[in-house]
Amino acid sequence: MRRVFARRFRHLELLPIWLLTPAAIVMSVILIWPIAQGILLGFFNTRILNYNAGRYIGLANYEVLLSDPFFWNSLKVTVYYGIASMGCTYVLGLSFALLLNRSLPLRGIVRTIFILPWAVPEVVAVLIFIWMLDAQYGVVNYFLVEAGFLDAPAAWLAQADLAMPALVLITSWHQFPLALLILLAGLQTIPREEYEAAMVDGAGAFSRFIHVTLPGLRSVNVILILILILNSFRRVTMIYAMTGGGPARATETLSILTYNTAFTYQKIGYAAAIGTVLLLILLMFSLVYFFTIIHVRRDA
């Protein structure tokens, strides 16, 4: 009897491993294998037109990279874009989450409307914005000139100092529904009594926001901010469709630099080295994310 139990128990213990095996095999083939290939490629001087002629050159790609002003520019652009788009997305998301957390008439419909931008494909969103920001026909310039903010229409996407703000704008417009949903879920976990206790204790609306709402969102905030930054570091489609990294590399994030180096300049070995650096940065953020989630779960 005991032996039967033992056998069954051992069987049960192994069951999760058996169930995970197919997924693990698929993941290795489509994820780990290419990543390993990519990292390996970083040690070769491979060019895309003559792929097989690549020679092993050790850390030469990384040496070049450290003194490459375009790489350092991209790193700066990536950090700027990451933080600025995260900040704008968060503020937009929180504002609308606070609005939707109140009892509004037609709340369901309003909520659906606010989530719509997220459903628009990135390329479509970019095309719409390119038209809106157009120097000659764009509606944005029209209103800004009419209202007296601008003397003449601005070439938003062609000016080095305007392209990034424009990119941040469209990114936040497209991404804020994600922040809205996560923050709204967070807001709804804060007990009403905490607000009532604060009201009786003498806190006004602003104090309640500072002392009840923000602390109540703390665990959600950490995760949301990490997700937003990670997403912006990885983003290719939107930036590529909008500016391709220009003008004058003003919006060339590390992802775009990797893409351009590989497919425009055809230096795929060097691009792999840049990609590996980006991978390390993302890995660092992912580890922070991972440990934060564990910490938050333990807190709960």
Add this chain to the structure above:
Amino acid sequence: MASVEFMEIAKSFGQVEAVNDISIAIEDGEFAVLVGPSGCGKSTLLRILAGLERATSGSIRVGGKVVDDLPPKDRDVAMVFQNYALYPQKTVAGNMGFPLQMRGASRSETERKVQETARILGLEDLLKRYPKQLSGGQRQRVAMGRAIIRNPSVFLFDEPLSNLDAKLRVRMRAEIKELQQRLGTTTVYVTHDQIEAITMSDKIVVMRSGRVEQVGSPLDIFDSPVNRFVAGFIGSPAMNFLEGRIVPTDDGPEFRTGSGLNCKLPEDSLRHLGQCASIGIRPEHVDLVEEGADDAFGLRISVVEPTGADTMIIARSGDDELSALIKGRHAFVPGDSIHLKPLPGMLHFFAADGTAVQP
């Protein structure tokens, strides 16, 4: 400190009337308990007083001043919530100091008052902890600390003990009462537990379906309930009710139930009791007597519950059921017959509509 007056307060949520035409006066320094079954409107009334709800009509005065249009923070009331509503990201000291911080007290003053309040409540060693690191009783004390620290005119308690286990509840009951006596602050306390109401209050307000049934001192309400609802709600174990009528006999008036139980009443009571449709007998007002004694009910025991000091029994005869708390220990066996006699002068009489009839 201040008196509290509810004047013709009514509140509806859409079609639902939560409280209806309530007028209560609570004296300065009094411990008033609003008690009633779930949904009777007692919590709504408290929330209106706190300023968390707005009355549909009527007015509230605190310390003689109308507060209807004041926000909660300007009413000089402090509230303890059922689930404590502590700020989870603040320490015990942070939680207790918060009301002072919001009123612009200096850091040193806040710290001094927090220490002082912590000493009163025995929380000195817990000041650096977070609410999730505290037991239910400790959280309760922190919530009380947050209320008393700014010395408000009125304390409001919304079922503060209902999340605690039975033993802790008894202890906290005494602690709250002691604290209130020491501070002398007017207190409005909401509970559905009639034992809390009787043991803690100077004044009980019994509510049902949004209306006040009776207001009075605990013993007043216990001894002279105005209707069957109050009689059955206040007192534990609950009062027995026997349906029946009073008939005149040669030996004087007699109460008879449908299933044949009867008991003699004082000679002169018949005149007032003509409309009596039921009598109420508290379980502790029943004596165990020998078989054949005058005016005893003959019943059959169905349940025996020894409590250690006393013995509680439930006995039946036909449709009539009587619970009795008999002093001391007895070896009763379910199925045995028993003879019980109500103590003279301890009977309550009720008319068909439930209102009390005075003998």
